[in-house]
Amino acid sequence: MQRSHVDYRNSCMGIVELRDNVDGGASDEMVDALRAHAESLPSPYDHEDFGPFFDRYGDARVVLLGEATHGSSEFYAARAAITRRLITHHGFNIVAVEADWPDAAHIDAYVRHHAARPRRGDSFVRFPTWMWRNAELLAFADWLRHHNEALPAEQRTAFRGLDVYSLGESIHAVLAYLDRVDPAEAGKARARYGCLTPWQDDPVLYGRAVVYGQRDSCEDQVVAQLGELLAARLGYLKDDGEAYFDAAQNARIIRAAERYYRVMYQGSAASWNLRDRHMFDTLQALLAHQGPQAKAVVWAHNSHIGNAAATAMGWSGEFNIGQLCRNAYGEDAVLIGFGTDTGTVAAASDWGGEMEIKTVRPARQDSYEHAFRRTGLARTLTDWRSRTGDKAALAELLSTPYLERAIGVVYRPETERMSHYFEAVLAEQFDAFIWFEQTKAVTPLGRERPHGAPETWPFGL
Numbered sequence: 001m002q003r004s005h006v007d008y009r010n011s012c013m014g015i016v017e018l019r020d021n022v023d024g025g026a027s028d029e030m031v032d033a034l035r036a037h038a039e040s041l042p043s044p045y046d047h048e049d050f051g052p053f054f055d056r057y058g059d060a061r062v063v064l065l066g067e068a069t070h071g072s073s074e075f076y077a078a079r080a081a082i083t084r085r086l087i088t089h090h091g092f093n094i095v096a097v098e099a100d101w102p103d104a105a106h107i108d109a110y111v112r113h114h115a116a117r118p119r120r121g122d123s124f125v126r127f128p129t130w131m132w133r134n135a136e137l138l139a140f141a142d143w144l145r146h147h148n149e150a151l152p153a154e155q156r157t158a159f160r161g162l163d164v165y166s167l168g169e170s171i172h173a174v175l176a177y178l179d180r181v182d183p184a185e186a187g188k189a190r191a192r193y194g195c196l197t198p199w200q201d202d203p204v205l206y207g208r209a210v211v212y213g214q215r216d217s218c219e220d221q222v223v224a225q226l227g228e229l230l231a232a233r234l235g236y237l238k239d240d241g242e243a244y245f246d247a248a249q250n251a252r253i254i255r256a257a258e259r260y261y262r263v264m265y266q267g268s269a270a271s272w273n274l275r276d277r278h279m280f281d282t283l284q285a286l287l288a289h290q291g292p293q294a295k296a297v298v299w300a301h302n303s304h305i306g307n308a309a310a311t312a313m314g315w316s317g318e319f320n321i322g323q324l325c326r327n328a329y330g331e332d333a334v335l336i337g338f339g340t341d342t343g344t345v346a347a348a349s350d351w352g353g354e355m356e357i358k359t360v361r362p363a364r365q366d367s368y369e370h371a372f373r374r375t376g377l378a379r380t381l382t383d384w385r386s387r388t389g390d391k392a393a394l395a396e397l398l399s400t401p402y403l404e405r406a407i408g409v410v411y412r413p414e415t416e417r418m419s420h421y422f423e424a425v426l427a428e429q430f431d432a433f434i435w436f437e438q439t440k441a442v443t444p445l446g447r448e449r450p451h452g453a454p455e456t457w458p459f460g461l
Helices: 011-018 028-037 047-057 074-092 101-111 135-149 167-181 183-193 205-212 217-233 232-238 242-265 269-289 323-332 369-374 390-397 413-419
Strands: 064-065 094-100 157-163 296-299 333-347 356-360 380-382 402-405 422-426 432-439
Touching: 028 369, 028 380, 028 390, 047 074, 047 380, 064 074, 064 323, 074 135, 074 205, 074 296, 074 333, 074 432, 094 101, 094 269, 101 135, 101 157, 157 269, 167 183, 167 242, 183 217, 205 242, 217 242, 217 432, 232 242, 232 380, 242 269, 269 296, 323 333, 323 422, 333 369, 333 413, 369 402, 369 432, 413 422
Parallel strands: 064 296, 064 333, 094 157, 094 296, 333 432
Antiparallel strands: 333 356, 380 432, 402 422
16 A cells, blocks of 8 residues: 555655744734634635635635644534535636556536446545544535536536545546556557556555666656547547546656656655645646636645645645645635644545544644644634735744644644644645634545445445
8 A cells, every 4th residue: 555645754854954944923913913803704614604714715727635644523514515505606616636647537426316326346445534524524515416406417516535545446447447448549549558457456566666767657658548549538538528538647657656656766756846846736627627607716735735835845845736826716716724733533544544543732832833723713714815904914924934833644743743734824835714713524425325325326335
């Protein structure tokens, strides 16, 4: 099983150790400004009350919604409530998440009432299963399925994955598509992908073998196969444009994954940048596929959707999807961060380990989270997007570098300073910040499938 970057590399956190000059807490002036500008929010589980606070972002082309952990219920519920509002009142028609494309395709089939798509195995079984296999996401998927039901097929909102880790499933998807529409080309594709198939269940070993000269890379073969698929697109599109788009995207994932597992041995910055570039390119492809009226909501960790140029990540040479969206769309991209102080979180102690319910430590004094805690407000939205008037003064106060906490799927409270904090400039990283003083762990789903659930039900094993 490959090791992902979602547990936030110590290499990134090491930058903070070198730049640890933020010993004091936020000024009273900053805390007073945060308190003055904070808008108290209702519970995120009250979707109808929570969502309208975010109408102000309905004019954007892309709204990126973060999370400070991969295992806090309130973050999932808040993103669901915001997304529901953007879909129903502002024409958003793509939900793109930090998940593997084939896994998200299973949810997409469910919410858009499509037939189940071919798979090698079950969906959402790669560590960390609880990141998407949870009750909070299922509630949103059920709502989106109901919302889409009465709409024409072309007006239904899609649910898509942005990530790069699905090498085996993506190979299977391309071959299954070609078996159906072009058996002769399917045979050629099998021969090309045969270079990779022995490694598809543990591609890290493939990357290691190539880097250490134990075998030649498969780059030429996967690039050639993508080229063949794209060259034949006019003929394939006549059969089923949606199926072709899915196959072409899986072929792009195979190309990106093959490179990813090689460059991951060159250092964390190279592999991180490749991954986030792929996620941005996928988002671009989704918007183009959906047409000129396409509008997307992105769900990913703060470290992906905040502008990396304003963080220790960017200062060490890494970029992310938030920075790329800011560069591409300017003010038509809205970047919203999330934070919390205490509570519980679903996380593992080590990569590949069992999920545990862990207690989140109170935020450090030299962090932005501590400044929000000092406001005494439990649940707020703080917005400085306009940068005019008193919002400009708030942004100026939030331009002082402080620490920010990032909990991925691994949480190590005993080494929290080294493992989970990095330096950032909040005003440049995000356009707004959603604060929950206390959060609780997501509710993971069991392995059972409810009686009467459709074949496309996305979480049953």
